Amino acid sequence: MSLDDLYAWMPQLLVAAGGTLRMTALAYLVAVVVGLLLALARLSRHSALAGAAGWYIELTRGTPALTQLFLLYFGLASAGFVLSAFTAAVVGLGLNYAAYMAEVYRAGIVAIHRGQREAALAIGMTNAMAMRSIILPQAIRIIVPPMANYAVSLLKDTSVASLISAPELMLRARDLSSEYFLPMQLYLLVGAMYLVMAYPLAKGARYLELRLAAGRASG
């Protein structure tokens, strides 16, 4: 590897890292929103709704994200419904992480004492109001640390989207590797780039965990 190689690679890899970050952010957004809806469905009094959400969560968590991406990308395409690889990756990873997030939300909501909800209902709030203004604000403290940790794993899991040719860092590295035949240098470089992105995120997650845990003990 010469310095020239590095000059040739870096602009491309940086653009690709942008793709990784964009994919992470969008999939995370999908997961945060769909995860909350799933958690609410799972805790709903309508047993059909709760059952359906429970099944979704079990089935999604029981299979690899890669299989889900293949189904979404190749499976839908064979049915005549062609998604771009990037969209398939965002939707696939988002829906996959939503199942994990749903359990995080649920744990947070369930941890809030029942009396809080009963008191809210007693002063005339509807169920939805009680959830929004009383329960969720308290549950947030329990929910945030595991959610932050999922952001770190999602960032790394976007690498799997390269296997459906979604434009992100790993895909670019593989392309460059087949062009330059320097896989060791390229994958070490890309590994370092993931480290640069994931490490601060992991430290941030750890900080949130410690801070919110401290708040809980004294509050």
Added chain:
Amino acid sequence: MNGPWARTVAQFPYLIDTLLLGVEMTVIVTLGGFALAVILGLGGAVLRTARLALLRAAGTLYVDVFRAVPVLTQLFIIYFGLAQLGVKLAPVPAAIVGFGINGGAYLTEVFRAGIEAIHRGQNEAALAIGMTRMQSLRIIVLPQAMRVILPPLGNFGIGLLKDTSVASSVAAPELTFRAHMLVDQTYLSTQIYLMVAALYLAMSLPLAHLVRRLERRSARGRPA
């Protein structure tokens, strides 16, 4: 009748036989990676709890680096990168080594948390009656720490089982790889990947059930 579902039914014995070969390899890669991860995780935890600051720093470096890089990147470094340097590993050993090293970083933290959950006095008492630090760890601390360690260890195993699907990209002939080959032959992508999903479920759901039972048992057994 020549639709994809009819063809799937007609070819079902061939499809399922091929996929089951992949299941076998998935189990082998999972077990191999798990065993290596446990060994490295124990080593990492010993480093992380060592008295020498240098050893502790080495343990922290291992954990921080290998947990911050995707396992796919690590697999590519081990499979494609090492081959470039003349160290040619076959796909399955490469996958086992990759998942083992990556998993070891996660298990280091699991084991460390388990060890630190055991009261210091246990270790001190073991040393006081003349045990070495390693003896104390093996005979006194770890057996008690197992209660804290087992549930996350089980969850790690389930995660690993699913993550081995990524080994298809280094041509390890596990379930997902076999599925690829079948899709290339038959173009039955939806049908085959649904079968693959069902096979992963058949492995992961019983495991998840087992882990949940362990979790409940260890919660119950915790001293009041």
